[in-house]
Amino acid sequence: MNTFQLDGEEIPFEPGQTVIQAALAAGHYIPHLCYHPEFVPHGSCRLCTVRADGRPTAACTLPAQPGLKVESETEELNDLRRTLVQMLFAEGNHFCPSCEKSGNCVLQALGYDLGVLTAGFRHFFLDRPVDASHPDILLDFNRCVLCKLCVRASEEVDGKGVFSLAGRGIQRRLIVSAESGRLADTDVAVTDKAVEVCPVGVILRKRVGFRVPIGRRRYDLRPIRAQALEDAPRRPEHRHE
Amino acid sequence: MLIERDPAASAEDVVARHGDDATRLLQMLRELQEGHGWLPPLVITELARRLGISRARVEGVAAFYSFLHLQPVGRYRVLFSDNITDRMQGSEALLEYLCSKLWVEKGKVSEDGLLSIDTTSCTGLCDQGPGLLVNGWAIPWISRERLDEIAELILKRRPVAEWPQHLFHIEDNIRRRDVLLDHDLAPGEAIRVSLARGRDTTGQRPTSARAWREAIPAASPGPVATLEEIKRSGLRGRGGAGFATGLKWEACRNAPGETHYVVCNADEGEPGTFKDRVLLSRYADLVFEGMTVCAYVLGGGRKRTHGFVYLRGEYRYLLEPLKACLMRRRRAGLLGRAICGEDGFDFDIDIHVGAGAYVCGEESALLESLEGKRGIPRNRPPYPVTHGYLGQPTVVNNVETFCAAALIAARGADWYRTRGTPKSTGTKLLSVSGDCERPGIYEYPFGVTVRQVLKDCGARDTQAVQVSGPSGTLIDASEFDRRIAFEDLPTAGAFMVFDANRDIFEVVRNFVHFFAHESCGFCTPCRVGTAMMRNVVDKIHAGRGAQLDLEEICKLQKVMSLAAHCGLGHTACNPMQDMLKRFKPAIQRRLKSLAFEPAFDLDAALARARAFTGRDDAGAHLPTQSETA
Amino acid sequence: MSEGRIRIATASLAGCFGCHMSLLDIDERLFELIERVEFDRTPLTDIKHCGPCDIGLIEGGVCNAENVEVLRAFRRNCKILVAVGACAVTGGLPAQRNHLDIGACLQEVYLTEPSLSNGQIPNDPELPLPLDKVHPIHEVVKVDYFIPGCPPSADAIWKVLSDLIAGRTPRLTQGLIQYD
Structure with a gap:
């Protein structure tokens, strides 16, 4: 089997696998946010930036190649990732104490993993009104990190196209497929993959937010570094450990 | 005008005219906007319904491009070009002048819905600025007198199509010519020479389809002979990156696909660049000639090929003249079926017009935009040469590159190599603007020094030159002996001059x-x-x-x-x-x-509360003093 | 006052004093703390103005002119300034008003609401004027260290304090970093 090197260790891979897929399958975590094992890689959050033969690139879109030398756990790259997380916290209005996604949130878990203590930068405080129109689903745009997972899920899995991204630059934003601009006027359903897949607290099912108490949630129980390996499709020899 | 028309019906017409083809979405949106002045929600819904795609996707595309509007923007939309050269020519004061003259606030629509005034990225009129766009139509040389005239026309509600033509007259300002601008090629000459070269080398046409497909050169020169000329010429992309054109064409030619695409990147968005505008205005035949030669190299008259020009929205006024040129070439047998009588050599060119997005100058974003999507650069690999437009092998080259390729195809690599340096063969068009007496287009052999260009354009007391625009290099006087060449100062063409009085x-x-x-x-x-x-x-x-x-x-x-x-x-x-x-x-x-200053203006942050409480005492202010702790 | 003790000042700007409560939650470690430090201005001592200090702990976001002045006084007087809790670090709960216009808020509260129908917007010079937005403290002064959390756990506060007192660069290890 072909292998590439990740931080000095040989990682086996199958043809067609990306560096992040092979790394996770072999039990090596590379921080990531917009990458999701069930979807075609997007490459927009840049958290998974690695150096491949010295060249910085996103691990989620980088096809694994034999003999490639990949660096990931370096001070330079973790510094970069910390800054990226800080930038996301400064861009959106992320107020964890009032967010029912707290403990299940990938952005928050990444902040913990990377040791982010402050956004550092000046906050944008953009005005992002909440859409509570739908009887079963709440949309809080304040927390959107523009990972496009809901857009991808709605198009590819639900076959609906409920969500899309619009605008450019810092004005880039999530929109829904309705002339009124309200979620209630779309054909979204509470069972849609798009609703489930949101890694942060934008798309929320109503009335179930606190069923699992704070402190007993996904990343409370297991840091994201371990949880991500749990979630990724594993190589057979790792599967039956 | 479609202005009074029912939005749904107009959407139906436009979709039908574009053959229900969702890859033409951006063109549909542009046309609908030209009709309605903006894109009402109903139009978006109707487009989505007719094309069978989600409404959010259509809205997402519309909201990506600066020149498409999902809110009403007034019957007249005036956009002042906001490049630094426009500002140096007084654009900011002129914008204010027009705003106060017409009682409208910058960025807002006037209360009667008549007009709005705002800024836009560089419109490519730096040598005759400041420039502006009215409903997408470019007007150079903006002055108070011109604004008075424009204001009058707006207040009289004269349709832009009826405005006096002198307002829209754009100069070429060609100041120095070399082999490209001085060429004497007749339309079709480069194509004929390429076809002849294919036959001449061995005296016969290639014998098998396999030979064509796999580009086996020895037995079947055909288009390969011309490809070899392009490779041997050392031609490198003129859009700035400088990739070897011959290698790009060869990789695309060798890539399997149903159709091979030739795309001309005429999205000249880099501020301070306007040489493609002049090439498209005066040398359109040469551009199309180069594209056709490329199609011949890619397809060899056997594989299906098609061409696109992606024209930046700011050059909308060039659309009709370019279309007329395409028609002339079709009539002359230089486009369409059996070009120059060569059986099986079919090739034609469509023009797509952009809508205000600089990023679409990046080749993969351009392809996304051509496919009717938001102009977001793709993940690579794969590269456009193998997976480009609609996933097919695609060559994307700059306007000037195609012109140079046509010259090389006609006159040969040896001739071309006599100009320039060994690593940067041929000539380069510079768009010179800023603090100089003679701004305009200068064609130089590669290797010319910055100092020489400054001398020729009449620049004095120069402090800095921005070579190749904001994404290029800003150099100071100690570097004026550097050379314009890929091995020293590569450039897409911009050359903005700043004298000692400018604040860098x-x-x-x-x-x-x-x-x-x-x-x-x-x-x-x-x-x-x-x-x-x-x-x-x-x-x-x-x-x-x-x-x-x-x-x-x-x-x-x-x-x-x-x-x-x-x-x-x-x-x-x-x-x-x-x-x-x-x-x-x-x-x-x-x-x-030296230390720290607050991120925001503390005193200004109290202004709103001061206004509502009516307070102006000392305690109602915060000195934004330096922290010295 | 004994020699060699580390002087600490604390203040709550636009905060709820929850972070101060969490500081008190270090329980028996308070005895250790009190051996090593001396408090300057803090709600615990009722000293009103901050003198020269080694460490300043700030709870709460910056919401009005007085917050700015207190914060600046702390920055001038404290060698090390620490943002304690979500509000100081991010603007926090008070910053949830940031999408509203402060003028409209004043109008709504003092003029429109029926309970204050004959009211007027208070304009006493003694009252601090609100800023148009609530800001985290690092946007107003330079901040040396941050302890996130709403409130940060007593352990997190103790870890940073004890590191600082011992002259170490404070380091919050995983498990002590919590945003909610």
């Missing part, structure tokens, strides 16, 4: 704003980083900068250059980096203190 900080601030406005927003480093950079330079501009802000700038530079998804993000920091390297006093003297 303001130049850079203009470019920082440009990148923040043009970032597509796809990746975190560029989306957030360009906006943060804008906030920092504005803070320094407002006199609230501190040494710590320089640290933040360095941090942002690092993140963007290391992690951005595409070239826009990687180069967005170049102007700032160059200023810190070569013009540090320009920013240092703006810093208020």
Whole structure:
């Protein structure tokens, strides 16, 4: 089997696998946010930036190649990732104490993993009104990190196209497929993959937010570094450990 | 005009005219907007329904492009070009003049819905600026007199189509010609020479389809002979990156696919660049000739080929003349079926018009836009030569590259190599603007020094030159002996001159704003980083900068250059980096203190509360004093 | 006052004093703390003005002119300034008003609401004027260290304090970093 090197260790891979897929399958975590094992890689959050033969690139879109030398756990790259997380916290209005996604949130878990203590930068405080129109689903745009997972899920899995991204630059934003601009006027359903897949607290099912108490949630129980390996499709020899 | 028409019916017409083809979505949106002045919600819904795609996707595309509007923007939409050269020619005061004359606030629609006035990225009229666009139509040489005339026409509600033609007259300003601008090629000559070269080398046509397909040169020169000329000429892409044109064509030619596409990148968005505008205005035949030669090389008259010109929205006024040129060439047998009588050599060209998005100049974003999507650069690999337009093998070249390719196809590599340097063969068109007596188009053999160009254009007391636009290099006087060439100062063509009176900080601030406005927003480093950079330079501009802000700038530079998804993000920091390297006093003297200054204007942050409480006592103000702890 | 003790000042700006409560939650470690430090201005001592200090702990976001002045006084007087809790670090709960216009808020509360129908917007010079937005403290002064959390756990506060007192660079290890 072909292998590439990740931080000095040989990682086996199958043809067609990306560096992040092979790394996770072999039990090596590379921080990531917009990458999701069930979807075609997007490459927009840049958290998974690695150096491949010295060249910085996103691990989620980088096809694994034999003999490639990949660096990931370096001070330079973790510094970069910390800054990226800080930038996301400064861009959106992320107020964890009032967010029912707290403990299940990938952005928050990444902040913990990377040791982010402050956004550092000046906050944008953009005005992002909440859409509570739908009887079963709440949309809080304040927390959107523009990972496009809901857009991808709605198009590819639900076959609906409920969500899309619009605008450019810092004005880039999530929109829904309705002339009124309200979620209630779309054909979204509470069972849609798009609703489930949101890694942060934008798309929320109503009335179930606190069923699992704070402190007993996904990343409370297991840091994201371990949880991500749990979630990724594993190589057979790792599967039956 | 469609203005009074029912939006749903107009959408139906437009979709039908474009053959229900969703890849033409951007063109449909553009046409509908030209009709209605904006894109009412019903139009978006109707388009989505007729094309069978989600409404959110259509809205997402419409909301990506600066020239498409999902809110009413007035019957007359005046956009002042906001490049630094426009500003140096007084655009800001002129904009204010028109605003006060017509009683409208910048960025807002007048109360009667008649007009709106705003700014837009460089319109490519730097040698005859300031420029502006009225409902998408370019007007150069803006002055108070011209604005008086424009204001009058707006107040009389005269349709833009009926405005006096002298307003729209755009000069070529060709100042120096070399082999390209002085060429004497007849239309079709390069194609005929290429066809003949294919036959001549061995005296016969290639014998088998396999020989064509696999580009076996020995037995079947055909188009390969011309490909070899292009390769041997050393021609490199004129859009700035300088990739070897011959290798690109060869890789595309060898890539399997149903149709091979030839795309001309006429999205000349780099501020300070306007040479493609002149090529498309005066040398359109040469551009199309080069594209046709490329199609011949790719398809050899056997494989299906098709061409596109992606014309930037700011050059909308060139659409009809370019279409007329295409018609002439079709009638002359230079486009369409059996070109120049060569059986099986079928090729035609469509023109797509952009809608105000600099990032679409990046080749993969351009292809996305051509497919009717938002112009977001793709993940690579795969590259366009193998997976380009609709996933098919595609060559994307700059306007000037196709012109040079046509010359090489006709006159041969040896002839072409007599100009330029060994690593940068041929000539380069420069768009010279800024502080000089004779701005305009200068064609030089590669290797010309900056000093020579400055002398020729009549620049005096020059402090700095921005070579290749904001994404290029800002050089100072100690570097004027450097040469315009891929091995020294590569350029896409911009050459903006700044004399000793200019404040380099303001130049850079203009470019920082440009990148923040043009970032597509796809990746975190560029989306957030360009906006943060804008906030920092504005803070320094407002006199609230501190040494710590320089640290933040360095941090942002690092993140963007290391992690951005595409070239826009990687180069967005170049102007700032160059200023810190070569013009540090320009920013240092703006810093208020050595330590720290608040991120926002504290006293201004109390203004609203002061207004509502009616207070103006000492306690109602906060000195924004330096922290000295 | 004994020699060699580390002087600490604390203040709550636009905060709820929850972070101060969490500081008190270090329980028996308070005895250790009190051996090593001396408190300057803090709600615990009722000293109103901050003198020269080694460490300043700030809870709460910056919401009005007085917050700015207190914060600046702390920055001038404290060698090390620490942002304690979500509000100081991010603007926090008070910053949830940031999407509203402060003028409209004043109008709504003092003029429109029926309970204050004959009211007027208070304009006494003694009252601090609100800023148009609530900001985290690092946007107003330079901040040396941050302890996130709403409130940060007593352990997190103790870890940073004890590191600082011992002259170490404070380091919050995983498990002590919590945003909610």
